[in-house]
Amino acid sequence: MLGTMQPAASTFPPDDEPLLEEPPGGRKPGDHSNGAYVIFFLLGIGSLLPWNFFITAKHYWVYKLQNCSEQAGQAPSDLRDYFESYISIASTVPSVLCLVGNFLLVNKVPASVRILASLFVMLSVFLVITVLVKVDTSAWTPLFFGLTLACVVVVSGASTVFTSSILGLSSRFPMRNSQALISGQAMGGTLSAIASLVDLVAAADVTDSALAYFLTADIFIVVCIMVYLLLPRLQYSRYYLRSHQESPSPATVLPGDPVGDEAEPGGTTSSVLLPGRPGVPPLRPILRKTAALGSCLFYVFFVSIIIFPSLSSNIESVHKTSGSPWSTKYFVPLTSFLLYNFADWCGRQITAWIQAPGPNSKLLPALVLLRTIFLPLFILSNYQPRAHIQTVLFARDAYPVAFTALLGLSNGYLGTLAIVYGPKIVPKELAEAAGVVMTLYLVLGLALGSACSVLIVHLI
Numbered sequence: 001m002l003g004t005m006q007p008a009a010s011t012f013p014p015d016d017e018p019l020l021e022e023p024p025g026g027r028k029p030g031d032h033s034n035g036a037y038v039i040f041f042l043l044g045i046g047s048l049l050p051w052n053f054f055i056t057a058k059h060y061w062v063y064k065l066q067n068c069s070e071q072a073g074q075a076p077s078d079l080r081d082y083f084e085s086y087i088s089i090a091s092t093v094p095s096v097l098c099l100v101g102n103f104l105l106v107n108k109v110p111a112s113v114r115i116l117a118s119l120f121v122m123l124s125v126f127l128v129i130t131v132l133v134k135v136d137t138s139a140w141t142p143l144f145f146g147l148t149l150a151c152v153v154v155v156s157g158a159s160t161v162f163t164s165s166i167l168g169l170s171s172r173f174p175m176r177n178s179q180a181l182i183s184g185q186a187m188g189g190t191l192s193a194i195a196s197l198v199d200l201v202a203a204a205d206v207t208d209s210a211l212a213y214f215l216t217a218d219i220f221i222v223v224c225i226m227v228y229l230l231l232p233r234l235q236y237s238r239y240y241l242r243s244h245q246e247s248p249s250p251a252t253v254l255p256g257d258p259v260g261d262e263a264e265p266g267g268t269t270s271s272v273l274l275p276g277r278p279g280v281p282p283l284r285p286i287l288r289k290t291a292a293l294g295s296c297l298f299y300v301f302f303v304s305i306i307i308f309p310s311l312s313s314n315i316e317s318v319h320k321t322s323g324s325p326w327s328t329k330y331f332v333p334l335t336s337f338l339l340y341n342f343a344d345w346c347g348r349q350i351t352a353w354i355q356a357p358g359p360n361s362k363l364l365p366a367l368v369l370l371r372t373i374f375l376p377l378f379i380l381s382n383y384q385p386r387a388h389i390q391t392v393l394f395a396r397d398a399y400p401v402a403f404t405a406l407l408g409l410s411n412g413y414l415g416t417l418a419i420v421y422g423p424k425i426v427p428k429e430l431a432e433a434a435g436v437v438m439t440l441y442l443v444l445g446l447a448l449g450s451a452c453s454v455l456i457v458h459l460i
Contacts, residue, residue, distance in 0.1 A: 028239060029235045029236045029239050030236065031234075031236045032234070032235070032236065035234050035236065036173065036177055036231065036234055036236050036237055037176065037177060037180045038180075039227045039228070039230065039231050039234075040166075040170055040173075040177045040178075040180040040181040040184065041180040041181070041183060041184040041187070042184060042223065042224065042227050043166050043181060043184065043224055043227065043228060044166075044180065044181040044182060044183060044184020044185045044186075044187070044188065045184040045185070045187050045188040045191065045220065045224075046119075046162075046184075046188065046220055046221060046223070046224035047159060047162055047163040047166060047181070047184070047185055047188070047224075048159070048163070048185045048188045048189060049188040049191070049192060049217055049220055049221070051091060051155075051156065051159060052188050052189040052191075052192035052193070052341070053192045053195075053213065053214065053216075053217045054087060054091075054152060054155075057196060057210060057213055057214075058083075058196075058309075058313065058332075058337075059196070059199070059200065059206060060133075060206055060207075060209075060210040060213070061083050061148075062083075063206045063207075064137060064141070064144060065083065065141060065144075065145060086149060086454075087149070087152055089447075089450045089451060089454065090149045090152040090153050090156070091152050091153070091155075091156035091446075091450075092156070092305075092443060092446040092447035092449075092450045093447050093450075094153050094156055094157045095156050095157060095159075095160040095443040095446070095447065096440070096443055096444060096447055097157075098156075098157040098158075098160045098161050099160055099161075099164055099436065099439055099440045099443055100440070101161075102114065102160070102161050102164050102165060102436055103281065103283075103433065103436045103437065103440070104280055106168065106281055106432055106433050106436060107280065107281060107433075111165050111166075111168065111169050111432070112228075114161055114162075114165045115162055115165045115166055115169070115228060116225065116228070117158075117161075118158040118159070118161040118162035118165070119158075119162060119221060119224055119225050119228070120225075121154065121155075121158035122155055122158045122159060122162070122221055123218060123221045123222065123225075125151050125154050125155045125158070126155065126214060126217050126218050126221065127218060128151060129148075129151055129214055130211065130214040130215060130218060132144070132147070132148075133207055133210045133211045133214060134207060134211060160439070160443060163185075163439060164435065164436045164439035164440075165436075166181060167181060167182075167419070167423075167435040167436075167438070167439055168423070168431070168432035168433065168434075168435035168436050169432065169435075170435070171423035171424070171431035171432055171434065171435045172240050172241060172428075172431065172432065173237075173240045174240075175420055175424060176352070178419075178420040178423070179348070179351055179352050179416065179420055182348050182351075182415075182416045182419060182420065183345065183348040183349050183351075183352070183416070185348070186341060186344040186345035186347075186348045186349075186412055187345050189337075189340075189341030189344060189345070190338070190341040190342050190344075190345050192217075192337075192341070193333065193337040193338040193340075193341045193342075194338065195213055195216060196213070196333055196337065197330070197333050197334065197337075197338060199212075199213060200329060200330065200333060281430060281432075281433035282430070283437075285426070285430070286426055286430055286433055286434050286437050287437065289425050289426045289434070290422045290425065290426065290434055290437055290438060290441075292360075292365065293359060293364075293418045293419075293421050293422050293425070293438070294418075294422065294437065294438060294441035295365070295441070296364055296365050296368045296414065296418045297415060297418040297419055297422070297438060297441045297442050297445065298441045298442070298444055298445040299368050299369065299371075299445060300368055300371065300410075300411060300414050300415045300418065300445065301411070301415060301442050301445035301446050301449065302445040302446075302448055302449040302452075303371045303372060303374060303375065303449065304371075304407065304411045304415075304449070305445070305446045305449035305450055305453060306375065306449045306452050306453045306456060307374055307375065307378050307407060307453075308336070308340050308404075308407065308408075309336060309337070310453040310454075310456075310457050311378045311379065311383060311453070311456070311457065312335075312336040312340065312378060312400070312404055312407075313332055313336045313337070314383055314384060314457075315332075315335075315336065315378065315381050315382055315383050315384075315400045316331065316332075316382050316383075316384045317331040317382070317397050318382050318395055318396060318397055319397070327397075331397070335397070335400060335401050335404060336400075336404060339401065339404050339405055339408065340404050340405075340407065340408040341408065342408070343404070343405045343406075343407070343408030343409045343412065344408040344409070344411050344412040345412060346408075346409060346412060347408065347409040347410065347411060347412020347413035347414075347415075347416065348412040348413065348415075348416045349412075350412075350413055351413060351416045351417060351420070355417065357417075358421075359417075359421040359424075359425055364414070364417065364418070367410070367414055368414055368418075371407075371410055371411075371414075374403060374406070374407050375456075377394070377399075377403045378400070378403060379456070379460060380392065380393035380394055381393075381394045381399055381400045381403065382394070382395060382400070383460055386460055387458075387460065388459055388460060389459070389460050415442075418438075419438050419439075419442065422434055422435070422437070422438035423435045423438065
């Protein structure tokens with residue numbers, strides 16, 4: 001899983017080159033025992049773990065919010081049944097503002113300050129959420145709902161700053177480290193889904209299991225702080241971080257410059273000063289270089305967030321009336337959360353060995369657009385409750401299982417290719433800012449997709 005990448009000799013056309021390895025030449029320190037790779041993998045897990053713990057703790061949120069429907073006499077409760085959609089909006093909309101702020105601060109505030117500050121903010125808010133697990137909120141359920149969304153907003157903003165900053169930092173290293181980071185993000189989702197499933201199997205009190213659940217997140221955020229502080233102590237890391245500091249000013253760019261990875265770290269380049277405010281990376285050349293890949297990344301996550309978790313987690317087993325544990329208790333945790341996250345991780349990990357199509361290939365956007373077919377496939381599965389579209393075309397449990405596996409696999413593979421290619425097709429002095437811009441494409445896709453998911457859920 002954490003092995004080094006050994007891609008075969010390139011067989012791609014020049015415009016379709018996967019760009020994963022740096023060219024030979026020069027003496028570079030090796031990543032001893034894959035230390036940096038493992039650190040980036042762990043940081044990837046921590047970057048999305050808060051979000052994944054929020055959305056996979058569905059049984060806990062249902063328990064906390066059910067009092068609202070009981071007191072108001074509503075059946076079903078709007079807060080409870082559409083909670084995933086509300087979380088999606090609360091988590092993605094503020095992320096856009098945080099990304100813009102992070103882009104403006106790329107050259108003004110050191111990456112270490114942004115990364116550590118965001119980790120401590122996430123830890124503080126998650127401690128509040130952990131404490132609330134054992135607080136009786138039955139008398140103020142709507143207020144608890146609002147407080148939870150406020151926590152989501154803060155955690156999401158901090159997580160976005162952390163994710164975009166660490167992605168920008170990884171762009172200073174060979175691309176295998178960016179792949180490790182993104183693969184770790186999917187593993188974070190898989191671990192949270194497994195933790196939720198263990199809670200169900202243990203059949204413990206819902207508050208006890210949720211307490212253990214969120215304490216796990218607290219501990220892992222602390223682990224992320226520790227391993228990040230360890231990163232600059234590695235000789236391998238110091239080499240690439242030092243070569244970045246010795247590179248030309250981020251306010252410069254090479255006209256017609258080839259991929260940034262093709263320049264040796266610390267090498268000399270001839271550059272032309274770009275207009276712009278001091279300390280702010282030039283946005284226009286980055287957007288021009290990354291527009292195609294950014295559009296692919298946007299649409300990959302736009303489609304995925306519409307479906308997962310708002311649609312997929314409400315698809316019920318067609319045998320639910322049988323009362324079996326599979327159809328009533330384990331169907332959604334296994335076929336929606338665990339399967340999607342595991343397939344997503346597999347797709348991201350595959351990019352460690354296979355990188356096709358390349359960054360300039362027309363096949364990449366074609367495959368991204370093809371994922372649109374997942375929308376009708378999930379809508380016509382056994383989604384419940386249904387108010388307007390009564391047709392269930394795929395009335396077997398095997399269908400949503402297959403659809404979810406393909407959705408996660410394609411999300412992981414195509415999304416990873418787009419996001420790791422982005423910082424590598426700009427000059428290396430703009431790579432960190434390009435990493436933030438690519439994250440912005442991703443978050444915009446999540447934000448718009450979240451808004452559309454609310455509409456689609458109410459139209460079904």
